[in-house]
Amino acid sequence: MTASIVLLVVLLVAIGSVAVLIRPQRASTFEFYLAGRRIGVVTNACAICGDYFSAASFLGVAAAVYASGLDGMWYATGFAAGFVPVLLFIAAPMRRFGEFSIPDFLGRRLDSHSVRITSVVIVQMIILAYLVPQAVASGITWELFVGYGLAGLSPYATGVLLSTAAIMLMVALGGMRGTTWTQAMQFLLLLAIFVWLAIVVIGAGFSYPNAVAELSEQPLANPDRAGAGWHLEPVTNQLDPDAPAYFGEPGGQYGQLGQFALIVSLAMGTAGLPHVMNRYFTSPTGTAARMTTVWVLALAGLFYVLAVLLGTAARSVIRDMSSEVAWLDELTTGGILRVPEHALLVLGQIFGGRAGLGLIAMGALIAVLSTIAGLLLASASSWGHDIYERHINPHATQRQALWAGRAAVAVVAVLSAVLALGVRPESLAGQFPSIVATMVTWAFVLAGxxxxxxxILAIWWRGTTGPGAAAGMITGAVVAVSMCAAGVLFGDAGYGELLLTPTIVSAPCGAVVTIAVSLATRPPENLPEIWVRLHGTAADRRALTLARLTMIGIGRRKGEGR
Incomplete structure (x- = not known):
């Protein structure tokens, strides 16, 4: 156990050292939030992957496949497909407009303070919804890897608090530049761990087609707590309740409507994730932003293929070895893990012993730390830049603005840790295929x-107005949160799967309200200039800048003539 703690300490110290050593030397919000807009395409793509491939991707996708078979693949499909609308509709125009953050972009595009403040509130809600499952995953990993707590805390609580505190310090010290390089390196290490485990599993004789066929010979069943003990409970086939569910067939978790709703929620939600979209503001140009997304799509495809393969391998290998390996008795019922998020961790220990478990645990913590870093930085940007600098203290010095951002990092980190401590993964394992992936999906729902x-409307429809956007954001958020809450309370009733992933209802509601209110209000007066910034070529933007400077010069000469 001592060696486990030493390994984690070395990891945290190494990550923190990189962040501090390459932190910006000039104390400015431009460097802290945007790294001077000097991040290259491949580096930014790897950093976005480090941001995006969170615990929900590293542990959650494999866990969802482990628990529900083919239906778990919808998570991988939706997560990977999420960057297609970003590539087609958002990345380049948003970067060409050139602001600090999502609230800054919307506030300036629509010339509205109310939109800026509304979007700050929405951004913080999304960040919290995304932060909590990351902290939950760190607690699960510590609990299995280390096995005991510090200072009288439970192992789960220790993992939550240590990971949150460590990454909070890294972000506060390193800013965007330090965070970018650490996230890029963390992603490459994460991918290397996946590749290693896949090679080891396949080298041991695992065959994906054979495993799926073998696992589908018997109906799907998962552990369920009944009274003081555990027993295997058959999984209901959501496509045909009169027939059993099988690992290699759809229906283990979602019906047709649920499958479609989940993919739409994940695909649309990606474009609204603050920690991901803020990274596009660090690209040098709009073209660089678009090429970054192409790289991300390629890397995402590889990553999620490996996640699905390993989730399937875990279901097959752990079941076959549960009767031979004594320590699996504490984690399984009938050869099936009680907590699906343990799948990759246990697979690592089976094939690599304590060192293999340590490597997978390190990967899980890397995924958690990397995503938490991006989320905290996005939170700092929206509070420090969009609220403190714009409204609370417009005459703030760069030093004051930086400290406001760092204070926001601390507050949001503490709040997310407190919320994560109230989650009990084992008590929710029977309700969802992966509690981590499901909780992250709710953040995608809110963002989407x-x-x-x-x-999309602000970028592509000239008629979008500030009041319309504010009303649309509020409507989309209220409908999404209300439906998700109803889904948790009444998940087994009728349309429960739609209630848990309601983007196909809540997003159109937000869009319709945005359009309706915009039609009744006036768009910004400088709309032609805004449109050139969004969609014009580099030559168009230079001509616009030259014309603006010329008009300023003429105005000054007229003033001097008086």
């Missing part, structure tokens, strides 16, 4: 309902 429709 409140922000993505407004993004």
């Amino acid at each position: 309902s409140a922000l993505t429709p407004v993004f």
Whole structure:
């Protein structure tokens, strides 16, 4: 156990050292939030992957496949497909407009303070919804890897608090530049761990087609707590309740409507994730932003293929070895893991012993730390830049603005840790295929309902107005949160799967309200200039800048003539 803690300490110290050593030397919000807009395409793509491939991707996708078979692949499909609308509709125009953050972009595009403040609130809600499952995953990893707590805390609570505190310090010290390089390196290490485990599993004789066929010979069943003990409970076939569910067939978790709703929620939600979209503001140009997305799509495809393969391998290998390996008795019922998020961790220990478990645990913590870093930085940007500098203290010095951002990092980190401590993964394992992936999906739902429709309309429809966007964001958020809450409370009733992933309802509601209110209000007066910034060529933007400078010069000469 001591060696486990030493390994984690070395990891945290190495990550923190990189962040501090390459932190910006000039104390400015431009460097802290945007790294001077000097991040290259491949580096930014790897950093976005480090941001995006969170615990939900590293542990959650494999866990969802482990628990529900083919239906778990919808998570991988939706997560990977999420960057297609970003590539087609958002990345380049948003970067060409050139602001600090999502609220800054919307506030300036629509010339509205109310939109800026509304979007700050929405952004913070999304960040919290995304932060909590990352902290939950760190607690699960510590609990299995280390096995005991510090200072009288439970192992789960220790993992939550240590990971949150460590990454909070890294972000506060390193800013965007330090965070970018650490996230890029973390992603490459994460991918290397996946590749290693896949090679080891396949080298041991695992065959994906054979495993799926073998696992589908018997109906799908998962552990369920009943009274003081555990027992295997058959999984209901959501496509045909009168027939059993099988690992290699759809229906293990979602019906037709649920499958479609999940993919739409994940695909639309990506375009509204603050920690991902803020990275595009660091690209040098709009073209660089678009090429970055192409790289991300390629890397995402590789990553999720490996996640699906390993989730399937875990279901097959752990079941076959549960009767031979004594320590699996504490984690399984009938050869099936009680907590699906343990799948990759246990697979690592089976094939690599304690060192293999340590490597997978390190990968899980890397995924958690990397994503938490991006989320905290996005939170700092929206509070420090969009609220403190714009409204609370417009005459703030660069030093004051930086400290406001760092204070926001600390507050949001503490709040997310407190919320994560209230989650009990084992008690929720029977309700969802992966509690981590499911909780992250709720963040995607909120982002895809409140922000993505407004993004697309603001970028591509000239008639979008500030009041319309604010009303649309509020409507999308209220409908999404209300339906998700109803889904948790009444998940087994009728349309429960739609209630848990309601973007196909809440996003159109937000879009319709945005359009209706915009038609009744006036768009910004400088709309032609805004449109050139969004969609014009480099030559168009230079001509616009030259014309603006010329008009300023003429105005000054007229003033001097008086």
